[in-house]
Amino acid sequence: MNSMKHGLSIGIERIDSEFFLSLKAIGTLTHADYEVITPLIDSALASVKEPKVNVLIDGTELEGWELRAAWDDFKLGLKHNNEFNKIAIYGNKSWQKTLAKVGAWFISGEIKFFEELTDAANWLKS
Numbered sequence: 001m002n003s004m005k006h007g008l009s010i011g012i013e014r015i016d017s018e019f020f021l022s023l024k025a026i027g028t029l030t031h032a033d034y035e036v037i038t039p040l041i042d043s044a045l046a047s048v049k050e051p052k053v054n055v056l057i058d059g060t061e062l063e064g065w066e067l068r069a070a071w072d073d074f075k076l077g078l079k080h081n082n083e084f085n086k087i088a089i090y091g092n093k094s095w096q097k098t099l100a101k102v103g104a105w106f107i108s109g110e111i112k113f114f115e116e117l118t119d120a121a122n123w124l125k126s
Contacts, residue, residue, distance in 0.1 A: 006030060008037045012044045019044065019053040020124070025062040034072035041076065045083055052085045054124045059091035077106055084109035088120035
């Protein structure tokens with residue numbers, strides 16, 4: 001039996017009405033992964049009027065999504081669309097760079113792809 005590690009880990013830091021959200025995606029994400037992470041994000045953002053969210057996504061171990069999980073990701077982005085200020089995607093695969101460009105069509109904030117973690121973090125802080 002071959003078990004594959006997958007999932008999302010999340011970190012949320014709040015300074016007044018500004019949120020810093022860090023996500024680490026591992027393996028192939030499933031609908032079950034989003035059933036866990038979505039309420040955490042919803043709850044954190046619901047407690048603040050007009051939150052501004054900067055997000056760091058570490059996709060260096062991300063392999064992709066199951067179809068339903070991709071839909072969950074899209075819905076989560078649309079639901080919190082106006083709350084995202086900047087989204088930095090730190091990755092190491094060419095499709096992730098393309099994904100950042102496509103995501104920019106659906107998110108009101110800025111999205112950029114980075115191959116270096118320090119560059120991503122510095123951009124979020126600027």
